[in-house]
Amino acid sequence: MQGKPSMHHELAATVMARCDELAAISAERHGLTRPAYTPALRAAHTLVTGWMRSAGMTVYEDAAGNLVGSYPANRSAARTLIIGSHLDTVRDAGRYDGTLGVLVAIAAIEALQRQELRMAYGIDVVAFADEEGLRFGHSFTGSLALTGRLTPEVLQINDADGVSLAEALHAFGGDPEMLAQDARRADDLVGYLEIHIEQGPLLEAQDLPLGVVSAIAGASHCQLTFSGTAGHAGTVPMELRHDALAGAAQFALAVETIARTTPDLVATVGELTPHPGASNVIAGQATLSLDVRHQDDDMRAQALHELQSRAAAIAQSRGLHLTWEDRQQWATVRMSPHFREQLRQAVQAVGYTPIELPSGAGHDAGILAEFTQAGMLFVRCQGGISHHPSEAVAVEDVAAALKVVEQFLMQV
Ligand SMILES: [Zn+2]
Known part of the structure; x- marks a missing residue:
């Protein structure tokens, strides 16, 4: 059920160009700094909304300001697979941390749409609004809200200008009062998949484009x-x-x-x-x-x-x-054995050696793994460098990731 190889390379090139485009959207004049619930994140959402729509998704923001693109199932009353990552960044960030995962997910949906494929489950691409915690010093706010585990005290945390998270979320268009009602129910989900740059040197050392995450340390x-x-x-x-x-x-x-x-x-x-x-x-x-x-x-x-x-x-x-x-x-969070197996098989089917590696960095997948079955695919990054402007990813590796995601979607 693979599409033509040229399609994956074309889509991967689009992903790279879009990463460049988003890298220009910063709250600061120099470098990429895109904190949660800022005008810069709003501008990023506007761009990404357009890309989600042209890939055939209906788009909305949930109460926590997470951007959601929904691709319907081929039947009614279907459960949903979430493919997510984040669009907020650290200070003076690289352009792939978080962003790559969101854009690969959109490209994977685009590939399905072009082949007129719908799955037995719906797919929601979720761009979490606050993963890095740069503005409020609190990480994973977006995914904690989505899974109904954001504690009310967190909403009272102030940023450096004395603006509370609740106020910032409200100003962004979210609804602090609706967080609990808007949270997902685990029963409605097939699971969660995240594509992310490795942020470490192991894949490069093994000359492999992709790795399956075993656990988040x-x-x-x-x-x-x-x-x-x-x-x-x-x-x-x-x-x-x-x-x-x-x-x-x-x-x-x-x-x-x-x-x-x-x-x-x-x-x-x-x-x-x-x-x-x-x-x-x-x-x-x-x-x-x-x-x-x-x-x-x-x-x-x-x-x-x-x-x-x-x-x-x-x-x-x-x-x-x-x-x-x-x-x-x-605590250490293990990825779902079933999703790990499915990802390893998908990597193999696409023609690469499937290896597993732990993640030393925290990710939204760690929050989701305590809620539903979760899997994570790492993409090699140059020199293992991350949280730095010199973060780099090869277009061929992005194409490989796209093929694996598509294969995974067929299998799961
Ligand atoms: Zn990240």
């Missing part, structure tokens, strides 16, 4: 503060110092060592802020972020325990006070 975000004694850089002798920054630096190196010696563990100190932060002052306080991820939740818990004792030991040996705050954590 659990993560813990913590914040640590080492407190010591501020002092003059010229007058306090070394042996009398309680240098908070030196303690924090020692901990950052310990994080690296522990992660390197624990299989499959990744741990990162990405932020480190000394106070008062002057070149001639011994830091009295240093605050750092800690991001710990592992596919095995027990291994992650064990690593956190080890890191906590290491931090305490460093603080004690330096006469520092330590506070440790657990900020947010997510």
Whole structure:
């Protein structure tokens, strides 16, 4: 049931051109920054709405501002397969993270329409309005709302300008009051599929265009503060110092060592802020972020325990006070065995070696996987680079993804 190869390449080229077009829609003059519920996201929705309509979909926005294109089934009272990803971005983003998944889904529907194919199930292409959480510091808002699990407190979170999420959503045309009523029912769904760039180097290293996601790794975000004694850089002798920054630096190196010696563990100190932060002052306080991820939740818990004792030991040996705050954590989410199998078969049928890999990054698929059967297809990206303007994807790989999605739709 494959269409002509030329059709997939033509559609893939269109996907690439549309990614370029959307990359120009930014809330900032330089670079691509498209936070949730902004005029920039509205402009992106307007463009994507046109593309959804020309692929034969009816288009609406749900109460959470997610853009939905519906392609009907070949019979009434059918269930729905959602193919989704997100159109919001991080700051100074690449043009494929999220966007590629939405546009490949639209192209897959376009391919069905051209072949005059309808499935026994309806297909909703969903562009989530807030996945990255850039504006409100809260991730997966769109998919949490769609699955009826957005807690009311989240609506009260303010952005940097003091605008609450509820106000921003209302101004965008959504309806904070209707979120619960508008949520999907799991019984109505066939499942959820997401296509996304890998954001890592594994596919490139194996010379493969596509990979099937096995699980989305659990993560813990913590914040640590080492407190010591501020002092003059010229007058306090070394042996009398309680240098908070030196303690924090020692901990950052310990994080690296522990992660390197624990299989499959990744741990990162990405932020480190000394106070008062002057070149001639011994830091009295240093605050750092800690991001710990592992596919095995027990291994992650064990690593956190080890890191906590290491931090305490460093603080004690330096006469520092330590506070440790657990900020947010997510358990590992496995993708549905059935969808994984279907995706592996589809990859094989299209002529590639099917491999599975875990996702170190969080995705809407992780939220949906707790609601319905979910599957995820990764597309190779150059150098594994993501969340950066130099994000790059090959048009041939996009064509391969399109073929696999079409094959998956026939099988599932
Ligand atoms: Zn993404």
